[in-house]
Structures are given as C-alpha cells and as structure tokens.
Amino acid sequence: MLKFTPILLAILYALAMYRVSVWRTTRELDAKSTELADPRLKALTDRMAAALELSRIRVNIYEIEPVNGLAAPDGRIFITRGFYNRYRAGEVSAEEMASVIAHELGHVALGHSRRRMIDFSGQNAIRTAMAMVLGRFLPGIGPYLATAAMKLLAARLSRGDEYEADAYAAALLHKSGIGVAPQKTLFTKLEALTNARGTVPAWLMSHPKTEERIAALEKLEARWAAVGRR
Numbered sequence: 001m002l003k004f005t006p007i008l009l010a011i012l013y014a015l016a017m018y019r020v021s022v023w024r025t026t027r028e029l030d031a032k033s034t035e036l037a038d039p040r041l042k043a044l045t046d047r048m049a050a051a052l053e054l055s056r057i058r059v060n061i062y063e064i065e066p067v068n069g070l071a072a073p074d075g076r077i078f079i080t081r082g083f084y085n086r087y088r089a090g091e092v093s094a095e096e097m098a099s100v101i102a103h104e105l106g107h108v109a110l111g112h113s114r115r116r117m118i119d120f121s122g123q124n125a126i127r128t129a130m131a132m133v134l135g136r137f138l139p140g141i142g143p144y145l146a147t148a149a150m151k152l153l154a155a156r157l158s159r160g161d162e163y164e165a166d167a168y169a170a171a172l173l174h175k176s177g178i179g180v181a182p183q184k185t186l187f188t189k190l191e192a193l194t195n196a197r198g199t200v201p202a203w204l205m206s207h208p209k210t211e212e213r214i215a216a217l218e219k220l221e222a223r224w225a226a227v228g229r230r
C-alpha cells in the first residue's frame with residue numbers, strides 16, 4: 001500500500017487541479033461575457049436550432065481580443081469579442097460566424113468540451129502528476145517523458161475532436177440550409193485573421209491544417225451528393 005501512496009496522491013492532486021481549473025474557467029467566463037444579441041446571427045442560429053429541434057441556441061460574447069470560438073465545460077458557447085468585431089467590420093460573414101457556432105455546438109454535442117478542459121488548463125496538472133509518478137521510477141528523465149507524452153496525447157485528442165466537430169457542423173449547416181461553403185471560406189480566412197494578430201492561439205496550434213480540414217469537408221459533401229443521387 002505504502003508503495004502506491006505517491007501515485008494515489010498524484011492522482012488526487014491531478015483531480016483537484018482539474019476541478020479548480022474548471023471552476024476558474026467558469027468564473028472567468030461568467031465575469032467577462034454577455035449574451036450575443038445580433039439579429040442576423042440570431043436568424044441563422046434559429047435555423048440551426050430548428051434543425052436540432054431546440055427552442056433556441058444561446059451564444060455568448062467573451063470579452064477578449066484574440067479571434068476564437070469556445071465551448072465551455074458546462075456546454076455554453078462563446079465567440080470572442082475580437083471575432084465578433086471582425087464580423088461587424090464585414091471581414092467575416094454572418095454565415096461564416098454561424099459555422100463557428102455550429103463547430104462549437106459540435107464540441108458540446110459530442111462531449112468534447114470536458115475533454116478540452118484538459119487541453120486548456122488541466123493539462124499541466126496531469127503532466128505534474130505523471131512527472132511525479134515517472135520521476136519515481138525514472139529519476140532524471142521522468143519529467144521530460146511526462147511532458148512529451150502529455151503533449152502528444154493532447155495534440156492527438158484535439159485533432160480528432162476538431163475533425164469530428166467540423167463534420168458535425170457541416171451536417172448541421174447542410175440540414176439548416178446554410179450550406180458547407182461558409183465553413184470552408186472561414187477556414188481560409190481564419191489563418192489570416194489569427195496570424196495578423198501576431199499571437200497564434202493555443203487551440204490553433206493543435207488544429208489540423210486548413211487544407212486538410214477543407215479536404216475532409218469536401219469528402220463529406222461528395223458522400224452526401226452520392227446519397228442524394230441514389
């Protein structure tokens with residue numbers, strides 16, 4: 001039993017850190033967000049809500065500059081103020097914004113948002129716990145191995161999640177009559193929008209390449225077209 005105590009402690013520590021980071025994120029989002037009220041966007045989210053047989057889809061504005069969309073662990077959806085400003089300036093269309101909302105809805109519907117918390121801030125806690133455990137068995141290199149393993153795991157998890165959320169969004173946009181085209185044009189714009197800001201957001205670094213995401217969508221469209229013809 002005594003032999004396993006450090007491992008147990010490490011696991012408990014990781015769980016506690018995860019709880020704290022969920023709580024912190026929720027509090028930060030509560031303090032810095034308001035409900036999105038834009039008639040053109042609402043008309044589009046209402047169409048998506050109808051396709052999902054929901055009464056409405058609530059979207060919030062998160063008051064930060066970097067262009068981003070976010071699905072919180074509690075299932076709420078956020079668009080950053082910086083992103084909304086791009087839309088207000090006419091750089092991003094309402095349909096393209098709807099595709100971001102659809103993508104974030106995908107993360108919520110597919111249960112990714114809890115897992116994504118691990119990407120955002122819980123990752124460090126798990127790495128620390130792993131480093132403690134590995135460091136016991138492999139003194140010296142344990143912590144390095146833990147960091148490398150965690151990075152690989154997080155990148156793989158989030159890449160898979162992105163393709164799944166993209167596919168969900170494509171299906172929803174298709175069903176709502178908005179179509180997949182704005183989703184594809186946004187991907188191309190996103191690269192420019194996020195690069196122009198100078199800082200690459202963390203979530204983008206783990207995102208698949210733009211061309212690969214577009215190619216995946218085109219494969220879906222081809223499949224739907226084939227089903228339609230049958």
Ligand SMILES: [Zn+2]
Pocket residue numbers: 103107161162165
């Ligand atoms: Zn995503």
